[in-house]
Amino acid sequence: MAPVAVFVGVMGAGKTTVGAAVAAALGVPFADTDSIIEERAGKPIPEIFVDDGEPAFRAMERQVVAESLETYDGVLALGGGAILDEGTRKLLAGHTVVFLSVELTDAIKRVGLGAGRPLLAMNPRATLKYLLDQRRPLYLEVATHSVATDGRDEADVAAEVLGLLR
Numbered sequence: 001m002a003p004v005a006v007f008v009g010v011m012g013a014g015k016t017t018v019g020a021a022v023a024a025a026l027g028v029p030f031a032d033t034d035s036i037i038e039e040r041a042g043k044p045i046p047e048i049f050v051d052d053g054e055p056a057f058r059a060m061e062r063q064v065v066a067e068s069l070e071t072y073d074g075v076l077a078l079g080g081g082a083i084l085d086e087g088t089r090k091l092l093a094g095h096t097v098v099f100l101s102v103e104l105t106d107a108i109k110r111v112g113l114g115a116g117r118p119l120l121a122m123n124p125r126a127t128l129k130y131l132l133d134q135r136r137p138l139y140l141e142v143a144t145h146s147v148a149t150d151g152r153d154e155a156d157v158a159a160e161v162l163g164l165l166r
């Protein structure tokens, strides 16, 4: 068993909205590793970052990704920073991984002031620029498909992904 598709990309790329739309069109379930981690930890992600720290969060994330890749056959969205962890990147080998890319202008519009996104708590614009530059090569490393989302609506992006998966 393996996910039909795994979505990666920075915060605001559309992993949750496009992933859910693709799952609905395919008639399969959708899951988001961020939500699984929150359920398991019994608290929201910003609280995990504050209480336990980012390294503990990344380890939990790696564990949830490993289990989901083995047991889940719907569409799976990963957290925006999951690909920072080398172990998580290795787990993705052999899976269908869709990188939704977005550049700074559109990413900022979508995440606004970064509510609920602990890494954007201070100076969202500069932080997001840093994250995009740091992560672009890592998303490309794990991706089997890349879809640019700038200036496009969610339905349009979902339609392109469905075409790639066919």
Ligand SMILES: Nc1ncnc2c1ncn2[C@@H]1O[C@H](COP(=O)(O)OP(=O)(O)OP(=O)(O)O)[C@@H](O)[C@H]1O
Pocket (backbone or CB within 6 Å): 009, 010, 011, 012, 013, 014, 015, 016, 017, 018, 034, 077, 079, 080, 110, 111, 117, 149, 152, 153, 154, 157
């Ligand atoms: N192609 C798009 N065009 C315009 N708005 C979009 C597009 N994709 C997503 N959005 C909007 O941007 C916001 C963020 O999208 P979404 O939550 O799906 O991103 P994400 O990649 O899951 O982010 P995170 O990593 O923070 O969970 C939502 O309000 C969503 O409606």
Ligand SMILES: O=C(O)C1=C[C@@H](O)[C@@H](O)[C@H](O)C1
Pocket (backbone or CB within 6 Å): 010, 011, 034, 045, 078, 079, 080, 081, 082, 116, 117, 118, 119
């Ligand atoms: O980009 C990131 O590093 C993160 C993105 C979110 O999906 C969450 O996984 C968390 O807020 C960290």
Ligand SMILES: [Mg+2]
Pocket (backbone or CB within 6 Å): 015, 016, 017, 032, 034, 077
């Ligand atoms: Mg999301």
